[in-house]
Amino acid sequence: MNSWDVTLVGAYGSPYSVKMRAVLRYRRISHRWVVRGSAEDQGFPKPPVAIIPMLAFRDEDGDYSEVMVDSSPQILRLEEDYSDRSLLPADPVVGFLDHLIEDYGDEWVTKMMYHYRWHHLYVDAIAKAGDMLPLMSDNQMNPEQHREIKDFITSRQMSRTALVGSTDENRDVIEDSFVRLLTTLETHLTEHQFLLGNRPGRGDFGLFGQFSQLFFWEPDSSLIAARRSPRSVIWAYQVDDLSSLEISENEGWFTRNNLPESSLSLLTEIGRTYAPFLIANEQAIAADDPELSCLIEGREYKQAPFAYQNKCLSWIRDAFRQLSIDDQQAVAQVLSGTGCEVLIADV
Ligand SMILES: N[C@@H](CCC(=O)N[C@@H](CS)C(=O)NCC(=O)O)C(=O)O
Known part of the structure; x- marks a missing residue:
């Protein structure tokens, strides 16, 4: 049996994922960080909605029988399971x-x-996010695929700004x-x-x-x-x-x-x-x-x-x-x- 309690599936460019990783670190809950889409992202049940971060809990046999999404409910669930270093104010x-x-x-x-x-005015930010986000799950991605995914992500995300x-x-x-x-x-x-x-x-x-x-x-x-x-x-x-x-x-x-x-x-x-x-x-x-x-x-x-x-x-x-x-x-x-x-x- 490995030693971690929970696995957090997320991405470096996802604010809510990094939020939850910081919560787990502060609370000293033993955990494993897995990047969505990476080679390690396997063996989990499907989440109710396909978003990250996803928190996976292991059952007594060590299998991932339960996953949940949405960072605020995840925080409250961890409050139920672990009492030390609570995030909930005394008053x-x-x-x-x-x-x-x-x-x-x-x-x-x-x-x-x-x-x-x-936002379309921030051309350096757009280029940077487009370049880096695809590599998060596979830093050895071949250049052609990298370009394709960069274009796909950039046009999808820019179309959602409004x-x-x-x-x-x-x-x-x-x-x-x-x-x-x-x-x-x-x-x-x-x-x-x-x-x-x-x-x-x-x-x-x-x-x-x-x-x-x-x-x-x-x-x-x-x-x-x-x-x-x-x-x-x-x-x-x-x-x-x-x-x-x-x-x-x-x-x-x-x-x-x-x-x-x-x-x-x-x-x-x-x-x-x-x-x-x-x-x-x-x-x-x-x-x-x-x-x-x-x-x-x-x-x-x-x-x-x-x-x-x-x-x-x-x-x-x-x-x-x-x-x-x-x-x-x-x-x-x-x-x-x-x-x-x-x-x-x-x-
Ligand atoms: N309310 C959710 C928001 C999570 C969220 O929006 N995640 C984004 C990444 S940061 C996502 O997975 N989006 C799916 C997509 O863009 O297809 C939370 O607090 O966890």
């Missing part, structure tokens, strides 16, 4: 905020990531939100090691996953990040492998009573962008509109509605409903004035 109010930050990373910051990789909102019209909204996020984090990280305390939560890993690409891969955004927030860049290097961070039981988290101003600033940034987007997305889906529209920092932001992100909104509301009445009131108080209060207004 449930802070836990709710952590969920919100993770979701913002996964669903809004990913727009920045896709934009700086595939689906995630990376259009000429939305460009300023997305790029300004990247710069504001960096500025907010630079202030926060000047005093604090992680987003919600001296230890990382789900939100740290959610943001890190997208930053692993924006800071370490994409040429244009990595320059902007280094200029605007060197501390964010170093923080991302740290979060990539926190296996050596020593933590004590469930200590080290902020609580509802000592959240620093800079954590509230991050929530305010989420309230400027992701919150109005989620509400507009919900309304467009309810009205069967082909396009959602919302105002972000005085500019119109438009894209086609996205069903998965409406699910994310319902998960945020479910998490809020599961809190005690006192905790719900405390969350409402923290969120008041951040712009995020709209997410829980009618719950």
Whole structure:
């Protein structure tokens, strides 16, 4: 019997895969990393949806009898199976905020990531991603096949930019939100090691996953990040492998009573962008509109509605409903004035 507990199937260029690898490293869960499509990617059952990262669990016989996709549920599943070095803050109010930050990373910051990789203006980024992504599963791929796959991936991914909102019209909204996020984090990280305390939560890993690409891969955004927030860049290097961070039981988290101003600033940034987007997305889906529209920092932001992100909104509301009445009131108080209060207004 080999010694690892789980296998993570992913890719170096996939933000959610790198996010989950960092979670496994921090949690010291013994694991194996397999690149999708590589020679080692075999013997797994088919996942419910063909996306990465895929997490495969072994049964008592050592066989992979179970696989799952979607990084947030994967994190929660690992919380059920392993108790040490938990990602869930001790104060449930802070836990709710952590969920919100993770979701913002996964669903809004990913727009920045896709934009700086595939938007037609970023020709160096497009060429780089096109060259490198095919080789991830086979670095000895023959040059002809490499060219073919590069062309296929590049045209497929560029044809999808509008689906995630990376259009000429939305460009300023997305790029300004990247710069504001960096500025907010630079202030926060000047005093604090992680987003919600001296230890990382789900939100740290959610943001890190997208930053692993924006800071370490994409040429244009990595320059902007280094200029605007060197501390964010170093923080991302740290979060990539926190296996050596020593933590004590469930200590080290902020609580509802000592959240620093800079954590509230991050929530305010989420309230400027992701919150109005989620509400507009919900309304467009309810009205069967082909396009959602919302105002972000005085500019119109438009894209086609996205069903998965409406699910994310319902998960945020479910998490809020599961809190005690006192905790719900405390969350409402923290969120008041951040712009995020709209997410829980009618719950
Ligand atoms: N919500 C999912 C998103 C996963 C996702 O979008 N994965 C991308 C790669 S980063 C993928 O597999 N896309 C499939 C495709 O492009 O065909 C998560 O958190 O894991």
